[in-house]
Amino acid sequence: MNPVHQASPLAAALETAGAWVLALLWVLPLTYALWAAIHPSAYSAHFVLTAPLTVENFVKAWNAAPFARYFLNTFLLVTMILAAQLVLCTLAAYAFARFDFYGRDIVFLLVLLQLMIMPDVLIIENYRTMGALGVVDTIPAIGLPYMASAFGIFLLRQTFKTVPRELDEAARVEGAGPLQVLLKVYVPLARPIYIAYGLVSVSYHWNNFLWPLIITNSVSTRPLTVGLQIFASSDQGIDWSVITAATLMTSAPLLISFLLFQRQFVQSFMRAGIR
Amino acid sequence: MHGLDRGAAKPPPYQYAAIAAVTHLARPNGTRFRMTAHIHGWLLLLPAAVLLVTFTHYPAVATIIDSFFSTPRGQQTAAFVGLDxxxxxxxxxxxxxxxxxxxxxxxxxxxxxxxxxxxxxxxxxxxxxxxxxxxxxxxxxxxxxxxxxxxxxxxxxxxxxxxxxxxxxxxxxxxxxxxxxxxxxxxxxxxxxxxxxxxxxxxxxxxxxxxxxxxxxxxxxxxxxxxxxxxxxxxxxxxxxxxxxxxxxxxxxxxxxxxxxxxxxxxxxxxxxxxxxxxxxxxxxxxxxxxxxxxxxxxxxxxxxxxxxxxxxxxxxxxxxx
Incomplete structure (x- = not known):
């Protein structure tokens, strides 16, 4: 929309109403879950303002499954993947952006292939590979297929290409080697992109489910998503209040940081999306 | 050491630029610099490339190959079954x-x-x-x-x-x-x-x-x-x-x-x-x-x-x- 077009007041009001109806529909599922989680089971589908508040559902959920361990596993997993991605993608992006080596263009196309054929669809063969490497049911096995991220390489390459050559050459004249130039010139200039990529990566892997479900089978390796699913599908007497409490609990760190840093989140996702 | 015969007649002026380019390329120093670009480029790429090949390209190819074989079960190894x-x-x-x-x-x-x-x-x-x-x-x-x-x-x-x-x-x-x-x-x-x-x-x-x-x-x-x-x-x-x-x-x-x-x-x-x-x-x-x-x-x-x-x-x- 734009400042100049003047729609009739009625049309504008209708449009605003439409946007609000959609937005309310969009928050409804989450509010409903929140309602169920903070009220006793008897009120989970019974909406009266006098319903007593409780944290008991959260306590029950926390005690019913090893969520503390799952939180730790997810934290380790996400950190490990992000650290590896930052190093690997930075090096590869630097190579693609500033080195004229044999086969660069064809190799770059082969890298981009991963944007289409993601590890998520290669579960059968990757499971076999993990078996051969003897790492099934370990946290690194969950992360390995994602560490060399085509998306990260692409994003950083685009950024590095915008760095003026003069800066690069000035650093070289002063005697800096390729790695020093990378660390002193390129990486600091790409900081906003690193933050954007980091946020996207953390939310992706915090939420990832299918591959971790396949490759893990013990409490000490399962991330939150898999733990939640096992908790929710085992017989809890279908106590929705407890299940929604567990659901909200596992999403809480991302959800709360999003609500606190909304602008940064949206900006980061936008930055990662512009190519 | 330039690749040109110093005893030869002077080339016409318009060829100077071309000769300069050729001799520059032929200089050992120049060659080495270009070589290092190849080596550095590949070294920087190597860690990511290894993981990409292992978990994206290899499994994609292996999927196709495996689709022509039977599932190995117990003692039985995978056998070629064509398009079965x-x-x-x-x-x-x-x-x-x-x-x-x-x-x-x-x-x-x-x-x-x-x-x-x-x-x-x-x-x-x-x-x-x-x-x-x-x-x-x-x-x-x-x-x-x-x-x-x-x-x-x-x-x-x-x-x-x-x-x-x-x-x-x-x-x-x-x-x-x-x-x-x-x-x-x-x-x-x-x-x-x-x-x-x-x-x-x-x-x-x-x-x-x-x-x-x-x-x-x-x-x-x-x-x-x-x-x-x-x-x-x-x-x-x-x-x-x-x-x-x-x-x-x-x-x-x-x-x-x-x-x-x-x-x-x-x-x-x-x-x-x-x-x-x-x-x-x-x-x-x-x-x-x-x-x-x-x-x-x-x-x-x-x-x-x-x-x-x-x-x-x-x-x-x-x-x-x-």
Missing amino acids: NYQAMLDDPVFWRALGNNIVYTASVVPLTVALALLMAIWINGKISGRPFLRMSFFTPTVLPMIAVANIWLFFYSPGYGLIDQVFGLFGFTTHNWLGNEHTALACLIVVAIWKDAGFFMIFYLAALQQMSPQLAEAAALEGASRWYFFRRVTFPLLAPTTLFVLINAIINSFRLIDHIVVMTRGGPDNTTALLLFYIYEVGFKFWDTAYAATLTVVLLALLAVLAIGQFVFLDRRIHYQ
């Missing part, structure tokens, strides 16, 4: 069902998600009141795990008890087992997928809209163009590269993301919600028929490859990877 797995696939009604479901699912989720994403972005980019609230509510599902989303919606859909049945109950409808019914189960999953992803794709449109020059709108207003006309003739065409990007990613997501199916229906009732990747997962990790699962994966890879080629042909002219 493919024949079995063509005769497998569940495969056709899953493929059909996936087509219906993709054809419903993708256009609706993209249209909603565009609408949301236009609203949020404008001067509508309550923008922060709108932005928050549209984007929030994006940061939630699909698995959490699915659990919340499972509660939503639960017969008699969930919110949807309660609302319908107010109008005198009887309870309905939304996810247990063959006619409604897939639609329920489609709604969940749209709810989860529309806000995500909204971001890409929002980014594109913010880069558009406001002068375009001013010029159009001076000409007396209506908003709809302006959108149809200016905004939408200018957003075409974004739309293409969003479309392709939405299609990939519709083949890639099956978390909600594992939680909500497990492919049922009667395979009406089995998508292709879900069926691969079942064949591979429930029935442990890895060869057949590889054969099914080949179909999925072929679909994604067609998409990749399509994007390449389309985008090549528009987006320059420079």
Whole structure:
């Protein structure tokens, strides 16, 4: 929309109403879950303002499954993947952006292939590979297929290409080697992109489910998503209040940081999306 | 040491530049510098390349190879079976069902998600009141795990008890087992997928809209163009590269993301919600028929490859990877 077009007041009001109806529909599922989680089971589908508040559902959920361990596993997993991605993608992006080596263009196309054929669809063969490497049911096995991220390489390459050559050459004249130039010139200039990529990566892997479900089978390796699913599908007497409490609990760190840093989140996702 | 014979006659002046270029290239120092660029480039790339080859390129190729072999069981090793797995696939009604479901699912989720994403972005980019609230509510599902989303919606859909049945109950409808019914189960999953992803794709449109020059709108207003006309003739065409990007990613997501199916229906009732990747997962990790699962994966890879080629042909002219 734009400042100049003047729609009739009625049309504008209708449009605003439409946007609000959609937005309310969009928050409804989450509010409903929140309602169920903070009220006793008897009120989970019974909406009266006098319903007593409780944290008991959260306590029950926390005690019913090893969520503390799952939180730790997810934290380790996400950190490990992000650290590896930052190093690997930075090096590869630097190579693609500033080195004229044999086969660069064809190799770059082969890298981009991963944007289409993601590890998520290669579960059968990757499971076999993990078996051969003897790492099934370990946290690194969950992360390995994602560490060399085509998306990260692409994003950083685009950024590095915008760095003026003069800066690069000035650093070289002063005697800096390729790695020093990378660390002193390129990486600091790409900081906003690193933050954007980091946020996207953390939310992706915090939420990832299918591959971790396949490759893990013990409490000490399962991330939150898999733990939640096992908790929710085992017989809890279908106590929705407890299940929604567990659901909200596992999403809480991302959800709360999003609500606190909304602008940064949206900006980061936008930055990662512009190519 | 230059490669030219010093005793030879002086070349005419216009050749100097060429000679300078040739001798420069031939200088040992120059050669070494170019060599190091190759070596440094490959060394920097190596760690990422090893992982990419191991977990993307090798498995893609191995999938195709394995689809021509039988599943090794116990003492029995894999034997070459030619096209047997493919024949079995063509005769497998569940495969056709899953493929059909996936087509219906993709054809419903993708256009609706993209249209909603565009609408949301236009609203949020404008001067509508309550923008922060709108932005928050549209984007929030994006940061939630699909698995959490699915659990919340499972509660939503639960017969008699969930919110949807309660609302319908107010109008005198009887309870309905939304996810247990063959006619409604897939639609329920489609709604969940749209709810989860529309806000995500909204971001890409929002980014594109913010880069558009406001002068375009001013010029159009001076000409007396209506908003709809302006959108149809200016905004939408200018957003075409974004739309293409969003479309392709939405299609990939519709083949890639099956978390909600594992939680909500497990492919049922009667395979009406089995998508292709879900069926691969079942064949591979429930029935442990890895060869057949590889054969099914080949179909999925072929679909994604067609998409990749399509994007390449389309985008090549528009987006320059420079």
